[in-house]
Amino acid sequence: TQLLEQSPQFLSIQEGENLTVYCNSSSVFSSLQWYRQEPGEGPVLLVTVVTGGEVKKLKRLTFQFGDARKDSSLHITAAQPGDTGLYLCAGEPGGTSYGKLTFGQGTILTVHP
Amino acid sequence: DTEVTQTPKHLVMGMTNKKSLKCEQHMGHRAMYWYKQKAKKPPELMFVYSYEKLSINESVPSRFSPECPNSSLLNLHLHALQPEDSALYLCASSQNPSLAEELFFGSGTQLSVL
Numbered sequence: 001t002q003l004l005e006q007s008p009q010f011l012s013i014q015e016g017e018n019l020t021v022y023c024n025s026s027s028v029f030s031s032l033q034w035y036r037q038e039p040g041e042g043p044v045l046l047v048t049v050v051t052g053g054e055v056k057k058l059k060r061l062t063f064q065f066g067d068a069r070k071d072s073s074l075h076i077t078a079a080q081p082g083d084t085g086l087y088l089c090a091g092e093p094g095g096t097s098y099g100k101l102t103f104g105q106g107t108i109l110t111v112h113p
Numbered sequence: 114d115t116e117v118t119q120t121p122k123h124l125v126m127g128m129t130n131k132k133s134l135k136c137e138q139h140m141g142h143r144a145m146y147w148y149k150q151k152a153k154k155p156p157e158l159m160f161v162y163s164y165e166k167l168s169i170n171e172s173v174p175s176r177f178s179p180e181c182p183n184s185s186l187l188n189l190h191l192h193a194l195q196p197e198d199s200a201l202y203l204c205a206s207s208q209n210p211s212l213a214e215e216l217f218f219g220s221g222t223q224l225s226v227l
Contacts, residue, residue: 031214033215033216035216040220040221040223041220041221042117042203042205042218042219042220042221043156043203043216043218044218045215045216045217048214048215086153088155088156090216100158100161100169101158101216103155103156104155105154105155106153106154106155108153
C-alpha cells in the first residue's frame with residue numbers, strides 16, 4: 001500500500017490550460033514537500049507545507065496542505081511548456097521516521113505548445 | 114554553494130566490473146542519502162548516513178556498498194551488478210538528520226549494466 005497516493009499519474013495538456021495534482025494519504029504528515037524533476041536531473045524542491053490549511057503561492061503554482069495534514073494539492077495556472085516534468089510529493093509520516101522520506105508515485109506532466 | 118555534485122554523470126559497466134559513484138556537498142549538511150530511480154518512477158531510498166554513520170539501509174543487496182569518508186563525501190561502490198540494477202542513482206543531502214526536511218539532490222549518475 002502506497003503511503004502517499006498521487007494523482008493523476010500522467011497529464012498531457014495544452015499551453016495555457018490549468019491543472020491540479022493531488023497527493024493523498026491516510027496518515028498524518030508533519031510536513032509535505034513538492035519536488036519537480038526534469039529528465040536527466042535530480043528532483044528540485046518547490047515548496048514545503050507545514051501547517052494544516054496552509055496555502056503557498058510560487059508564481060503560477062499554488063500549493064495547499066489539507067486541514068488534517070493528510071493531503072496536499074498543487075495547482076498550476078496557465079501552464080507553459082517549461083512546466084513539463086515529473087512532479088513528486090514527499091513527506092515523513094507522523095514525523096517519526098528520522099530521515100526516511102516517503103515519495104508519491106509522481107505525476108508526469110507534459111505541456112504542449 | 115548549494116550544490117550536490119555527482120560523478121560520473123553516465124556509467125556503463127559489465128556485470129563483472131567494480132566501479133564507484135561519488136557525491137560531494139559543501140553545505141555543511143549532516144545527512145546524506147543514496148536513492149535509486151527507475152524511469153518515470155519516484156526515487157527509492159537505499160541508504161542514509163547521519164553524521165557520517167550509516168543509519169538506514171533499506172535492505173539493499175550487498176553488491177551495493179556505501180561509504181562516507183567524511184562529512185562532505187559519499188561514495189557508492191558497485192560490484193557484480195545485474196542488468197536490472199540499471200537506473201539513475203541520486204545522491205542527496207539535508208541539514209538535519211533527525212528530520213526528513215528539504216533534500217538537495219545531485220543530478221544523478223545514469224548507470225547501465227550490460
